[in-house]
Amino acid sequence: MRTLKYAILGLLKRKPRTGYDIAKEFKAELGNFWRARHSQIYPELKRLLEEGLIEYEIEIAGETMEKKVYNLKPAGEKDLIDWLNTDEEMVPTAKDKFRLRMYFASNIKRERLIELLNSQLKQRQDKLAMLEAKMDEQDRDPEFGSKEFGDFLVLESAILREQAYVEWLERSIRRCYIAK
Amino acid sequence: MRTLKYAILGLLKRKPRTGYDIAKEFKAELGNFWRARHSQIYPELKRLLEEGLIEYEIEIAGETMEKKVYNLKPAGEKDLIDWLNTDEEMVPTAKDKFRLRMYFASNIKRERLIELLNSQLKQRQDKLAMLEAKMDEQDRDPEFGSKEFGDFLVLESAILREQAYVEWLERSIRRCYIAK
DNA sequence: TTTAATCATGTAAACATTGACATGTTTTTA
């Protein structure tokens, strides 16, 4: 499946980057839907290099520090475009440890369950506020084919997802209070 | 982290089951938030057995077919309850291949992008309809501490999640048409 | 100016997950 491969190719299509830059992207907006640590990124870059999909140039930062700035090669771009155009089936399961735990909620005392739900609610609300702040800085009407178009799609997606999560937590807390 | 361990303990807390039964649960409602194949389940059951958290009895089905019906031991129940009561931090990333691809949407032709979005929309709508049908069969006012309470929480959660996904896809398709 | 944060690149062991291989029984349906 090699999803990380395409995440990296996609990022390099936007602009040349170092492995470190790629790791940073996974901590930003993109990190809402995919993530990888540098320990996974560097070996994958090595592999893509061997496969002839990418190349790199050495850049010197400061006095001596060497950076490998990676770039797409035509074969890599073709591979990326093919993947982007495939109509994949939806994955049936987006794993969620907290919701799994709630399936077994009957084994938690009422007061504690409310505490746990409130703790999640707080975190999700903070996340949502952060995403909404980002949306305010965003181009509200991105041009089709611009990278801002993709930025907008995923940001809106993340916001709608968090809103639904918050709504669920609020309903669940209410339900804890009113349930017999 | 061993989430599968707790998923299994939780299911066995509800009632004794075979490995096959557990696998089936991951294809039902619970499968919306956690999933494992039998190739992961059987070794995990073996391990839980060795750790003294569960035990089993042999049941004969038909003439000769042996079933291992697993059951929680007190140590397993304690372990489960401790896990259920821990206040874990939210996981920052619920991976989603399709949304990752949409981040790179600028590399897809408009007509094709609309096709891809519509394909996802169709699948998500079907899923949502299925979940809503299940909700109709569900106890609308589950008692606190009953297993129906957990069932209700996760089903509502799944519905809200799918609704948000559908909403996002619809907005994105509209955006494809109106964008410059 | 020194200290902390960030930049930068790698490897290795352990753990989690999937897909394929392997086998046989029981029940339902055509």
Added chain:
DNA sequence: TAAAAACATGTCAATGTTTACATGATTAAA
């Protein structure tokens, strides 16, 4: 009654992911 679907249990190799180990340079802040 034959075939298909579902029941039932396992292993193994490959792949994907995390955590820890390992090292050093550059920049911003105290």
